[in-house]
Amino acid sequence: MELIGLANYALFMGIFIGIYALLALGLNIQWGFAGLFNAGIAGFFAVGAYTSAILTSPSADGRLGGFELPFFVGWFGAMVAAALIAWPIGKICLRFRSDYLAIATIGVAEIIRLVIKSEEVLTNGARGITNIPRPFGDLPYVQSQLAYLAIVAAVLVVAYLMVQRQFNAPWGRMMRAIRDNELAARAMGKNVEYRRLEAFIFGAALMGLGGALFAHFNRSITPEAIDPMVATFLVWIMLILGGSGNNKGAILGATVVWIIWSVSEIATDQLPHEYAVKAKYIRLFLIGLMLQLVLRFRPEGILPEPLRGDTRTDDNAVK
Amino acid sequence: MSALLTLDAVTGGYGDTNILQEVSMHVDAEEIVVIVGPNGAGKSTAMKAVFGLLNVRGGSIVFDGDNITKWAPNRIVQRGICYVPQVDNIFREMSIQENLEMGAFLKTGDLSAAYDCVYELFPDLKERRKTLAGSLSGGQRQMVAMGRALMLDPKLLLLDEPTAGLSPRYMEQIFQICRDVRSTGVAILLVEQHAKQALAFADRGYVLASGQNRHDGTGADLLADREVAEMFLGG
Amino acid sequence: MGFLELINFYVIPGVVLGSIYALGAVGITLVFAILRYAHLAHGDLATLGAFLALAVVTALGLPPLVALPVAMIGTAAVAVGIDKAFYEHLRERPKIVTVMASLGIALMVRSVVQVVWGVDSESYVRGIVRPENYFGLRIKDREIYTVVFMIGLVGVLQLFLVKSKWGKAMRAMSDNPNLALLSGIDNKKVVMLTWIIAGGLCAAAGVFLGINTELKSMMGWHMLLPMFAAAILGGVGRVEGAVLGGLIVGIAEELSVLVLPSEYKAAMAFVILLFMLLVRPTGLLRGKVL
Numbered sequence: 001m002e003l004i005g006l007a008n009y010a011l012f013m014g015i016f017i018g019i020y021a022l023l024a025l026g027l028n029i030q031w032g033f034a035g036l037f038n039a040g041i042a043g044f045f046a047v048g049a050y051t052s053a054i055l056t057s058p059s060a061d062g063r064l065g066g067f068e069l070p071f072f073v074g075w076f077g078a079m080v081a082a083a084l085i086a087w088p089i090g091k092i093c094l095r096f097r098s099d100y101l102a103i104a105t106i107g108v109a110e111i112i113r114l115v116i117k118s119e120e121v122l123t124n125g126a127r128g129i130t131n132i133p134r135p136f137g138d139l140p141y142v143q144s145q146l147a148y149l150a151i152v153a154a155v156l157v158v159a160y161l162m163v164q165r166q167f168n169a170p171w172g173r174m175m176r177a178i179r180d181n182e183l184a185a186r187a188m189g190k191n192v193e194y195r196r197l198e199a200f201i202f203g204a205a206l207m208g209l210g211g212a213l214f215a216h217f218n219r220s221i222t223p224e225a226i227d228p229m230v231a232t233f234l235v236w237i238m239l240i241l242g243g244s245g246n247n248k249g250a251i252l253g254a255t256v257v258w259i260i261w262s263v264s265e266i267a268t269d270q271l272p273h274e275y276a277v278k279a280k281y282i283r284l285f286l287i288g289l290m291l292q293l294v295l296r297f298r299p300e301g302i303l304p305e306p307l308r309g310d311t312r313t314d315d316n317a318v319k
Numbered sequence: 320m321s322a323l324l325t326l327d328a329v330t331g332g333y334g335d336t337n338i339l340q341e342v343s344m345h346v347d348a349e350e351i352v353v354i355v356g357p358n359g360a361g362k363s364t365a366m367k368a369v370f371g372l373l374n375v376r377g378g379s380i381v382f383d384g385d386n387i388t389k390w391a392p393n394r395i396v397q398r399g400i401c402y403v404p405q406v407d408n409i410f411r412e413m414s415i416q417e418n419l420e421m422g423a424f425l426k427t428g429d430l431s432a433a434y435d436c437v438y439e440l441f442p443d444l445k446e447r448r449k450t451l452a453g454s455l456s457g458g459q460r461q462m463v464a465m466g467r468a469l470m471l472d473p474k475l476l477l478l479d480e481p482t483a484g485l486s487p488r489y490m491e492q493i494f495q496i497c498r499d500v501r502s503t504g505v506a507i508l509l510v511e512q513h514a515k516q517a518l519a520f521a522d523r524g525y526v527l528a529s530g531q532n533r534h535d536g537t538g539a540d541l542l543a544d545r546e547v548a549e550m551f552l553g554g
Numbered sequence: 555m556g557f558l559e560l561i562n563f564y565v566i567p568g569v570v571l572g573s574i575y576a577l578g579a580v581g582i583t584l585v586f587a588i589l590r591y592a593h594l595a596h597g598d599l600a601t602l603g604a605f606l607a608l609a610v611v612t613a614l615g616l617p618p619l620v621a622l623p624v625a626m627i628g629t630a631a632v633a634v635g636i637d638k639a640f641y642e643h644l645r646e647r648p649k650i651v652t653v654m655a656s657l658g659i660a661l662m663v664r665s666v667v668q669v670v671w672g673v674d675s676e677s678y679v680r681g682i683v684r685p686e687n688y689f690g691l692r693i694k695d696r697e698i699y700t701v702v703f704m705i706g707l708v709g710v711l712q713l714f715l716v717k718s719k720w721g722k723a724m725r726a727m728s729d730n731p732n733l734a735l736l737s738g739i740d741n742k743k744v745v746m747l748t749w750i751i752a753g754g755l756c757a758a759a760g761v762f763l764g765i766n767t768e769l770k771s772m773m774g775w776h777m778l779l780p781m782f783a784a785a786i787l788g789g790v791g792r793v794e795g796a797v798l799g800g801l802i803v804g805i806a807e808e809l810s811v812l813v814l815p816s817e818y819k820a821a822m823a824f825v826i827l828l829f830m831l832l833v834r835p836t837g838l839l840r841g842k843v844l
Binding site: 035037039089092093095096097098099100102103104106107108110111114117118229230233236237240278281282284285287288289291292295296299 | 668
Binding site: 370392393396397402404407408409410411412413417420421422424425467471 | 719722723725726728729730732733734735736737738739740
């Protein structure tokens with residue numbers, strides 16, 4: 001029994017790691033490739049979650065939606081919606097230093113949170129959207145979890161391969177050139193703003209997809225489902241710890257940080273209630289401290305960004 | 320008598336690359352020395368080396384008996400060398416008087432003698448001392464920049480292309496001010512793009528090319544040198 | 555709706571809220587201009603200041619205005635400490651790294667508040683305060699204090715920046731950092747001064763928000779966007795601009811209720827921010843664009 005519980009927990013954790021890894025990959029496109037500071041990851045995540053929920057859930061009174069479209073349409077819609085939100089923000093802010101983008105994305109996440117809470121017609125307000133279909137959700141519990149883990153893993157692998165290919169393609173080299181020496185890139189006639197906009201939008205789309213995967217896994221989405229600041233911050237520490245600019249690092253970081261985060265939660269949940277509540281904040285403090293320490297002592301992360309031109313040999317070495 | 324400033328076979332650059340290759344020069348007290356040379360010759364770099372803004376990997380820089388090769392800029396300022404960069408050399412959003420005050424930041428006690436000295440050299444500035452420096456014309460800005468540098472009573476003033484972008488009238492005025500400054504006992508080392516005019520006015524000159532010494536001598540000698548003339552004076 | 559009602563129900567609360575934003579925005583604009591990065595932990599430092607004052611109020615039974623100086627000094631010390639411990643060694647790295655660190659600091663400061671004081675709403679004094687009537691204008695005493703203190707604090711700061719040697723050094727560092735260093739201005743001292751001022755003003759913003767509304771662990775984070783909007787609206791580096799921007803954002807938020815559902819009050823700051831970045835990124839008073 002113990003063992004089954006543990007296995008179930010591992011499955012559950014695996015699915016979450018997959019979802020967070022997708023977010024970290026999205027952030028890696030924005031930050032790792034292009035040096036763009038997105039402090040509103042949770043906002044794009046929520047847009048994806050709700051978009052897919054609205055597109056795929058059965059109809060319900062008092063709110064829009066109930067289109068009962070297949071899940072993959074919902075997931076695609078999630079990516080498009082997140083990209084569409086990212087577009088105008090990027091358009092306005094990417095002309096400036098990334099500080100402005102950081103502030104604006106905090107704002108976007110805040111506005112999205114307000115919309116989700118207040119627009120009942122769209123999101124059913126505080127009650128949220130339920131009955132979101134899960135692919136293979138009709139199977140028995142363990143099989144269903146397993147099947148979903150497989151889907152998440154497949155999505156992650158596809159996303160990784162696509163991002164990795166872009167990273168080694170001329171596009172990726174150009175992005176890094178822009179990030180490392182904007183003036184030189186401009187002088188070479190690169191359209192810096194346009195390239196950055198691309199990176200920002202692609203990253204946001206992946207975050208939207210992550211949100212959709214989360215909503216379908218939970219079968220429901222409510223405004224309280226995730227704490228925006230915590231989610232955003234976790235993704236950041238995942239990428240920085242894993243190694244920004246390195247896609248494998250992003251996935252590794254997601255794994256390490258999520259295991260630490262959820263195992264420490266289990267540990268502190270054993271405490272009496274009053275301490276357990278405080279322990280949550282202590283964990284937040286420690287995760288904030290962890291970022292400071294990584295920034296100071298190992299800014300390149302566990303897996304540093306591959307040096308230019310070395311990526312190919314690196315891949316060969318793995319084979 | 321040993322020179323006020325001596326660069327002996329200085330090699331160095333920004334980061335890992337060497338821009339200067341064994342550059343040597345000296346400036347005596349109360350002397351105006353000009354560095355000329357084609358674009359990219361390392362003229363400004365040589366000046367920055369003196370001011371501790373460069374990675375110097377070989378050779379030495381000695382000022383007034385102290386080896387200042389590895390000193391930080393603020394220590395060099397206190398020792399008596401002031402530097403006027405070519406661009407962004409004033410505080411635009413501060414008044415002329417405040418610019419001068421910032422120049423004397425390291426000085427304690429009464430500044431009125433220093434103000435008087437600078438305003439005597441630049442009477443134009445005195446009338447407008449409450450004006451924001453950013454609203455001045457190019458020539459006046461250059462005066463503010465030089466005035467700021469003179470507030471600490473330096474023994475040596477480093478000027479990086481003080482006449483860049485100025486009209487010939489202002490160029491003459493800046494050169495005249497340099498002579499006036501020298502007469503107060505300050506030596507000047509300057510980098511100049513306008514080689515002909517600068518050599519005509521300076522006591523001595525150094526010609527640099529590709530980060531190396533090419534020629535040196537009095538301004539008049541260099542002007543008369545055929546090789547120097549062909550190099551960049553346009554005949 | 556009559557003119558007086560417009561003033562009483564929208565403009566006066568807007569000016570009060572705007573004064574609170576202004577206090578925070580001044581610090582943001584100074585950090586932005588002198589240290590050259592967006593400090594994302596500013597809101598949560600304001601929360602800390604508000605709760606430090608609460609500690610003094612509850613422990614010693616003092617009124618919040620008396621606790622204010624203690625909170626300001628305490629928060630200034632914390633701000634300097636944070637800079638020394640976490641930001642200082644990032645100074646040679648790209649500035650955006652410090653922005654990231656400050657996001658982590660925001661989380662850390664907030665979690666300290668949540669552990670020490672919990673997550674429930676608190677207030678300095680219980681009971682309802684009735685506004686006084688001044689020729690038809692209905693104003694509460696605490697609203698007057700808020701505006702008067704804001705003007706006083708910013709006035710003292712302006713005097714410091716214009717008259718004192720170190721105030722001028724701060725302006726010089728903001729104006730032209732390279733030249734300031736060439737002039738021998740001690741960067742470390744200027745940075746420390748900046749944090750003392752920004753931290754103190756931050757605490758004042760938090761305390762006055764607490765006096766006029768209530769104290770919550772998220773109160774500061776929710777002020778971050780309006781404070782940044784105010785700083786950018788006024789022009790980065792412009793103290794008087796930050797005050798002007800704060801007042802405009804505060805009044806705009808209150809007036810927005812006339813046309814938008816009240817839930818979207820907080821969206822006004824965002825709209826103002828994007829609008830300024832779009833049409834005039836230097837702000838109303840021609841500040842810097844980083």
